[in-house]
Amino acid sequence: MHASPAEAIPAALAALPAAPLCVGYSGGLDSSVLLHALAASPAARERGLRAWHVHHGLHPDADAWAAHCAQVCAGYGLELTVSRVSVARDGGDGPEAAARAARHAAFAAGLGAGEALALAHHRDDQAETLLLRLLRGSGPDGLAAMREWRDCGRGRLWRPLLALPRAALEAYAREHALRWIDDPGNDEERYDRNFLRHRALPLLRERWPQASAALAQSARLQEEAAGLLDSEDAAALAQVRSLDPQALSRSGLRALAPARRARVLRRWIAALALPPLPAQGVARIERELLPARADAQAQFAWNGALVRAWRDVLYAQHLRPPLPHNWRAGWDGRAPLTLPGGGRWRLDGAAGFDSPLIAHARAGGERIALPGRAHRHSLKHALQALGVPPWERERLPLLADADGEVWAAGDLLYSARMDAWLRERGARLEWVA
Numbered sequence: 001m002h003a004s005p006a007e008a009i010p011a012a013l014a015a016l017p018a019a020p021l022c023v024g025y026s027g028g029l030d031s032s033v034l035l036h037a038l039a040a041s042p043a044a045r046e047r048g049l050r051a052w053h054v055h056h057g058l059h060p061d062a063d064a065w066a067a068h069c070a071q072v073c074a075g076y077g078l079e080l081t082v083s084r085v086s087v088a089r090d091g092g093d094g095p096e097a098a099a100r101a102a103r104h105a106a107f108a109a110g111l112g113a114g115e116a117l118a119l120a121h122h123r124d125d126q127a128e129t130l131l132l133r134l135l136r137g138s139g140p141d142g143l144a145a146m147r148e149w150r151d152c153g154r155g156r157l158w159r160p161l162l163a164l165p166r167a168a169l170e171a172y173a174r175e176h177a178l179r180w181i182d183d184p185g186n187d188e189e190r191y192d193r194n195f196l197r198h199r200a201l202p203l204l205r206e207r208w209p210q211a212s213a214a215l216a217q218s219a220r221l222q223e224e225a226a227g228l229l230d231s232e233d234a235a236a237l238a239q240v241r242s243l244d245p246q247a248l249s250r251s252g253l254r255a256l257a258p259a260r261r262a263r264v265l266r267r268w269i270a271a272l273a274l275p276p277l278p279a280q281g282v283a284r285i286e287r288e289l290l291p292a293r294a295d296a297q298a299q300f301a302w303n304g305a306l307v308r309a310w311r312d313v314l315y316a317q318h319l320r321p322p323l324p325h326n327w328r329a330g331w332d333g334r335a336p337l338t339l340p341g342g343g344r345w346r347l348d349g350a351a352g353f354d355s356p357l358i359a360h361a362r363a364g365g366e367r368i369a370l371p372g373r374a375h376r377h378s379l380k381h382a383l384q385a386l387g388v389p390p391w392e393r394e395r396l397p398l399l400a401d402a403d404g405e406v407w408a409a410g411d412l413l414y415s416a417r418m419d420a421w422l423r424e425r426g427a428r429l430e431w432v433a
């Protein structure tokens with residue numbers, strides 16, 4: 001175990017895969033230490049070390065903080081990126097949480113492919129995070145608290161100081177006579193983290209001097225356990241998954257143990273980039289959507305997402321209104337066509353159609369001349385035969401020629417002519433609902 005950033009940073013860099021390196025620099029004590037230790041490392045500079053300051057625009061001194069960061073970086077000969085973000089002051093969880101969300105969104109959007117963003121979280125931050133998660137009633141994934149590595153946009157977050165106590169960073173800052181900014185927000189005890197830092201943890205340490213180290217150790221053990229659970233969840237999800245990533249087998253889910261089922265459902269929702277299921281979400285799905293005789297209309301909606309049961313599948317999707325009945329748009333296939341209410345159509349592998357087609361909503365009663373069939377078929381029956389659920393049919397755009405002949409329904413059905421046209425060119429249509 002390393003006792004100081006001066007030892008921890010070179011050791012961590014030696015184990016770091018070759019990747020561009022950036023440091024999240026707020027100007028506070030912790031990230032000033034991290035920046036200094038990285039700037040002193042030839043291995044970090046070889047990776048093109050740069051610094052990144054997110055300007056939240058919340059505090060009256062925020063401009064001065066950014067100027068301080070620029071001055072320090074110039075002194076080290078490092079490039080500094082300053083990103084301004086807009087923070088909703090009246091967000092439900094307070095300005096601190098809103099600033100954090102905006103900062104992480106900026107990181108996720110701005111990191112280069114494979115780039116590592118070093119953050120200066122340390123062992124005492126980890127202990128606070130674990131306590132916060134315990135007090136929120138988190139399970140093993142949450143209690144693993146902060147990982148040393150985590151994916152972020154196209155890059156990754158890296159916390160090379162996570163094993164060091166705050167005191168080691170303070171000693172380093174004194175030893176190197178660093179200058180840093182004291183954010184007055186860090187003392188406000190109405191924020192939970194500050195309450196733990198200034199009141200709860202000092203009290204715990206009176207009786208258990210190693211409290212922070214022990215809490216961080218617990219988080220590490222939880223991370224190991226969560227890793228094991230995670231691979232088992234992935235295997236269980238693969239078992240119940242169908243070809244369509246938005247669909248799971250209801251009978252397959254029923255066969256899983258309830259605790260596993262809950263984890264698989266959460267993992268599936270996260271993989272679809274839908275908002276996390278609320279606390280009662282799993283119970284509602286279990287009760288209303290999983291039974292073999294679930295009501296065909298049953299659904300569970302939360303934060304713009306929806307899960308429903310249909311035949312043997314459980315479907316999850318973003319909540320979207322049906323296509324407006326009167327919607328029509330010319331489309332030559334050259335650029336993607338944006339559909340009302342979100343979603344799009346794209347022609348891949350060909351420059352465009354020979355002559356523009358007309359995209360429109362279904363009116364009912366359409367027929368389509370399918371490949372290899374002598375007669376036109378009812379579109380509705382063809383979609384039913386494909387197992388397309390009713391709500392997906394409501395959002396399904398049609399593509400027709402000037403004579404009203406249907407050429408395609410989303411990317412689910414092609415007419416014989418469209419099929420031949422796409423095959424000749426090795427092209428395909430891609431529809432996102």
Ligand SMILES: Nc1ncnc2c1ncn2[C@@H]1O[C@H](COP(=O)(O)OP(=O)(O)OP(=O)(O)O)[C@@H](O)[C@H]1O
Nearest residue numbers: 024025026030031052053054055100118119120121
């Ligand atoms: N404004 C900022 N610009 C760039 N980096 C920042 C900024 N604020 C924080 N960081 C980086 O994130 C690290 C952690 O800061 P802070 O404890 O405020 O984090 P957080 O993102 O709110 O995380 P958590 O709530 O998980 O502790 C800092 O040490 C620094 O590396």
